[in-house]
Amino acid sequence: RAKEAGRGGHAFFERFMFEQAEDHRLLEQDVREALGGNGLALAYQPIIDSESGEVVAREALLRWRHPKRGDIPPDQFIPIIEDAGLIHQIGDWVIREACAEAARWSGDMRVAVNISAAQLTGAGLAKTVLGALAATRLEPSRLELEVTESVFLGDDAATLASLERLRALGVRLVLDDFGKGYSSFGYLSRAHFSKIKIDQSFVRGAAEGAKDCVAIVHAILALARGLGVETTAEGVETEEQAIAMRQLGCTQLQGFHFGRPVPSAELYETVRRPRRRRA
């Protein structure tokens, strides 16, 4: 069939590939520059206790404001960072930055940091985490590291060893986006997770009363209770979804309904405002 497409199609394809590669290369350069300047930042989204309604944690989400292209979503630029071999460097910065931020928060508020599969390779991550905890004096139990099941698709033994080293530091491991991919209950017995995050697709479906979604959420929550782990419903956008997930027994809720990810400065705005007033 490729032959039938003729020379025109082939040339178009090559041109397309070239442009993709060229674009990729340019973005790679840009991200290197951003790393040196202020182009990269973290935004924080609240995670709410479904009983008390209090904010119990905040998830740090990486943001890149490109000078010309505007905001580029992490799903798009993280693969570029990984290809450029910069994920360790940027990932380490994210961990240190998030720990420093959380150390300023009152009480036992936790911070959640996303870790990609590529970051788990090599022995350096535990050292970075240990260094960040020591430098900021953040209690290890206040740091949550979120991984998706994709970490289990590569070198299993190395991944498990890496996760175990992290857990031994006293930080909490969280299984992100559960239900989204091939999510197997088996993953939950591979590493000791402290929390399971239920993917937004099930939250939406369950709130609408879709029988399959309700059944799956029930099963995940029963499993979580049996394992003694917390659960967070992701992507809660409406009051109805919040009520549904709470009634089903989800222990924490997160989503635009409770708050969007915001720059750290905005977390303190309500506290700072009175101080700006001059008599």
Ligand code: C2E
């Ligand atoms: P995630 O860890 O599952 O993060 C949740 C994503 O859902 C975030 O997208 C968040 O902004 C979005 N979200 C939160 N509430 C709602 C809602 O109510 N509705 C909808 N539609 N979306 C909601 P974001 O910030 O674009 O991040 C996408 C993914 O990129 C993250 O998914 C995470 O896997 C990855 N990521 C983000 N920051 C980092 C980082 O610092 N390091 C690594 N390795 N990955 C990161």
Ligand code: MG
């Ligand atoms: Mg996450």
Ligand code: MG
């Ligand atoms: Mg998620």
Ligand code: MG
């Ligand atoms: Mg995700």
